[in-house]
Amino acid sequence: MEQGTASNSARTSGSVDMSRVLDVKPLKCLVPVFPSASGMSPVGSPQPSPFVCVPPSGPFPPGVSPFYPFLSHESGGRPAQQGSFGHPISPVPLNSFRTPMANGSSVKSKRTTRRVVEDDGYSDSQNQSDFGMQGNDDEDTSTGGRRGKSQKRGRRGSEMDDSSIEAYFEPMLNNLLESFKLTDLDMYKKADGDKELVGRILLAFNLLRRKMTQVEEKRETGAGASRRPDLKSGTMMMTKGIRTNQTKRVGNVPGVEVGDIFFFRMELCLVGMHAPSMAGIDYMSVKLSMDDEPIALSIVSSGGYDDEGEDSDVLIYTGQGGVQRRDGQMFDQKLERGNLALEKSLHRANDVRVIRGVRDYTTTAGKIYVYDGLYKIQESWAEKNKSGCNVFKYKLVRVPGQPEAYTLWKSIQQWKDGVAVRSGVILPDLTSGAESQPVCLVNDVDDEKGPAYFTYIPTLKDPKPFLMPKHSLSCRCVGGCQPGDSNCCCLQKNEGFLPYSALGVLMTYKTLIRECGPSCSCAPNCRNRMSQAGLKVRLEVFKTKNRGWGLRSWDPIRAGGFICEYAGEVIDASRAGEYGSESGDNYIFDATRNYPPLEVVRDSHEESTKIPFALVISAKNGGNVARFMNHSCSPNVFWQPVVRENNNEAYYHIAFFAIKHIPPMQELTFDYGMVPSDKADRRRKKCLCGSANCRGYFY
Numbered sequence: 001m002e003q004g005t006a007s008n009s010a011r012t013s014g015s016v017d018m019s020r021v022l023d024v025k026p027l028k029c030l031v032p033v034f035p036s037a038s039g040m041s042p043v044g045s046p047q048p049s050p051f052v053c054v055p056p057s058g059p060f061p062p063g064v065s066p067f068y069p070f071l072s073h074e075s076g077g078r079p080a081q082q083g084s085f086g087h088p089i090s091p092v093p094l095n096s097f098r099t100p101m102a103n104g105s106s107v108k109s110k111r112t113t114r115r116v117v118e119d120d121g122y123s124d125s126q127n128q129s130d131f132g133m134q135g136n137d138d139e140d141t142s143t144g145g146r147r148g149k150s151q152k153r154g155r156r157g158s159e160m161d162d163s164s165i166e167a168y169f170e171p172m173l174n175n176l177l178e179s180f181k182l183t184d185l186d187m188y189k190k191a192d193g194d195k196e197l198v199g200r201i202l203l204a205f206n207l208l209r210r211k212m213t214q215v216e217e218k219r220e221t222g223a224g225a226s227r228r229p230d231l232k233s234g235t236m237m238m239t240k241g242i243r244t245n246q247t248k249r250v251g252n253v254p255g256v257e258v259g260d261i262f263f264f265r266m267e268l269c270l271v272g273m274h275a276p277s278m279a280g281i282d283y284m285s286v287k288l289s290m291d292d293e294p295i296a297l298s299i300v301s302s303g304g305y306d307d308e309g310e311d312s313d314v315l316i317y318t319g320q321g322g323v324q325r326r327d328g329q330m331f332d333q334k335l336e337r338g339n340l341a342l343e344k345s346l347h348r349a350n351d352v353r354v355i356r357g358v359r360d361y362t363t364t365a366g367k368i369y370v371y372d373g374l375y376k377i378q379e380s381w382a383e384k385n386k387s388g389c390n391v392f393k394y395k396l397v398r399v400p401g402q403p404e405a406y407t408l409w410k411s412i413q414q415w416k417d418g419v420a421v422r423s424g425v426i427l428p429d430l431t432s433g434a435e436s437q438p439v440c441l442v443n444d445v446d447d448e449k450g451p452a453y454f455t456y457i458p459t460l461k462d463p464k465p466f467l468m469p470k471h472s473l474s475c476r477c478v479g480g481c482q483p484g485d486s487n488c489c490c491l492q493k494n495e496g497f498l499p500y501s502a503l504g505v506l507m508t509y510k511t512l513i514r515e516c517g518p519s520c521s522c523a524p525n526c527r528n529r530m531s532q533a534g535l536k537v538r539l540e541v542f543k544t545k546n547r548g549w550g551l552r553s554w555d556p557i558r559a560g561g562f563i564c565e566y567a568g569e570v571i572d573a574s575r576a577g578e579y580g581s582e583s584g585d586n587y588i589f590d591a592t593r594n595y596p597p598l599e600v601v602r603d604s605h606e607e608s609t610k611i612p613f614a615l616v617i618s619a620k621n622g623g624n625v626a627r628f629m630n631h632s633c634s635p636n637v638f639w640q641p642v643v644r645e646n647n648n649e650a651y652y653h654i655a656f657f658a659i660k661h662i663p664p665m666q667e668l669t670f671d672y673g674m675v676p677s678d679k680a681d682r683r684r685k686k687c688l689c690g691s692a693n694c695r696g697y698f699y
Contacts, residue, residue: 193244198255234266245272281338294341302357312407319392465649567624573614587619593673632669634691
């Protein structure tokens with residue numbers, strides 16, 4: 001700051017001394033604090049107290065107190081303190097929602113700021129929705145998305161701004177928290193989570209996000225995809241404190257297993273895997289000597305820089321900063337922030353969590369984040385990149401003895417590309433071309449050559465119609481049913497919404513899904529014919545170690561993603577016992593059974609799954625891949641009745657969807673349900689699902 005002029009130096013009493021130089025620090029390092037009432041000088045006093053700047057974590061001078069979000073909720077109102085090595089108490093991360101630009105400037109208003117690129121190279125404007133499309137033109141940094149001209153018009157014509165949107169979804173969020181038993185948890189005091197809590201938090205987030213996507217898509221046709229409901233729903237949950245594992249730590253995070261997948265960066269934040277929603281390096285300060293030193297906790301390698309990961313157990317990671325500018329300016333990286341933390345972790349030899357971002361081929365710009373386990377930094381160096389900038393490189397080596405994760409993804413891709421052969425294959429396609437994608441039959445456990453003979457059929461054989469009290473209207477959507485189309489009668493049957501996203505994700509869970517029927521004018525690839533278009537993921541039938549044949553997927557499956565329908569022969573419900581387990585038919589789906597309530601996917605106001613008549617399907621002689629899906633008391637798949645109407649008749653089908661994100665090669669299971677008590681004893685079988693909630697038996 002320049003020295004004041006001579007005229008300015010002749011100050012009147014009570015003016016501010018402009019010649020004083022204050023210790024100015026970057027805004028990211030500061031927390032606004034004001035002197036206490038006792039130490040504050042009245043306005044106009046000759047010597048007013050200067051503004052005090054202190055680090056968010058202290059130390060705090062007399063009369064200064066921190067405030068939320070820099071206040072530790074675990075300390076009962078006391079300032080957040082530094083814990084022991086590996087277990088410090090962490091406030092809300094400073095860079096959770098926005099990272100400053102490389103020149104130190106902060107993000108400006110949405111009308112003047114161009115694309116913001118995070119430290120790992122993943123642009124916040126890239127779409128991570130269920131739409132499979134990306135916005136264009138102007139960037140909307142209030143949501144992290146991009147807003148095209150059509151969306152601008154829609155927004156001006158909309159009666160809901162961001163604050164009213166949050167108010168609209170507040171009751172739904174409260175219902176979800178109540179349903180998932182998250183309202184009674186003091187999330188700030190529960191520093192460590194577990195698998196169940198992590199699962200419930202992610203389920204609540206995904207249900208809120210998908211419903212928000214569905215509503216906004218209807219409100220602004222064609223533009224809802226770039227509104228970033230993932231950021232909005234995540235922010236709403238974090239505002240309420242619905243997150244876990246807030247205590248930063250070195251090593252694995254409770255409740256998250258190696259190989260788990262995430263489709264949104266906000267999911268990583270909510271479960272404590274990686275605190276920053278944008279930056280690629282998460283770190284913390286620890287007191288290892290007289291001074292605090294940063295150490296790295298986790299990194300996200302998603303291809304933004306020239307990261308090298310051909311060797312599945314070795315990652316060459318490029319540091320953050322400098323080169324992410326897209327305005328033509330290029331800077332050398334500096335040994336600060338995350339880069340300095342990685343350098344310190346090299347010398348401290350602490351474990352670092354590695355999350356690899358792999359391409360999601362179902363979307364134009366999306367990524368899937370795979371937790372690849374713990375790594376150690378082996379060496380570091382500086383070099384010039386292709387643009388001539390100096391960058392830092394870090395070689396990370398995977399800690400041995402961990403389950404496969406990224407290695408498995410690479411193997412599967414080689415199977416698909418024909419570069420490598422899947423071991424144990426009995427048949428390359430047991431469907432004989434009946435499905436759009438082959439389903440291989442695999443046994444790498446014993447010498448059994450396959451299940452008993454059956455005829456593969458992709459859908460129900462001779463489905464029985466249910467007579468409707470009145471004639472059913474068919475849609476005339478030649479180009480396919482579109483969200484927000486008030487003239488589409490099929491949307492009206494679904495309360496004005498399309499039940500599916502463009503990626504085959506079920507957006508909300510209702511008692512019935514009403515798809516377009518045979519007399520509708522829309523094409524076979526209409527979004528409202530999702531279960532009629534066959535398999536969406538590459539499946540395999542495999543021999544399990546102790547439960548016969550099972551089903552799993554080569555592809556990752558999103559929460560709510562369609563998997564398959566249950567194909568077979570519809571039989572008389574009164575004769576269901578003849579086809580039961582006592583007769584040797586283990587391939588029965590019986591909708592008349594009692595199924596546990598689906599709190600895991602349904603809000604508290606939804607009814608249990610019901611259909612208007614007793615639907616029983618036998619897949620003994622003819623069926624599809626669904627016949628191989630085993631029972632589990634903690635399933636990752638659930639079923640929904642789907643109705644397809646034609647004139648005054650309704651045809652009911654059973655469709656299966658993912659409860660949560662399912663990584664590749666994880667067995668697909670659903671709950672077989674309970675039979676009436678008078679038939680229970682003779683049908684009961686020992687359950688071998690191995691889950692923590694196992695009932696010990698199934699039917």
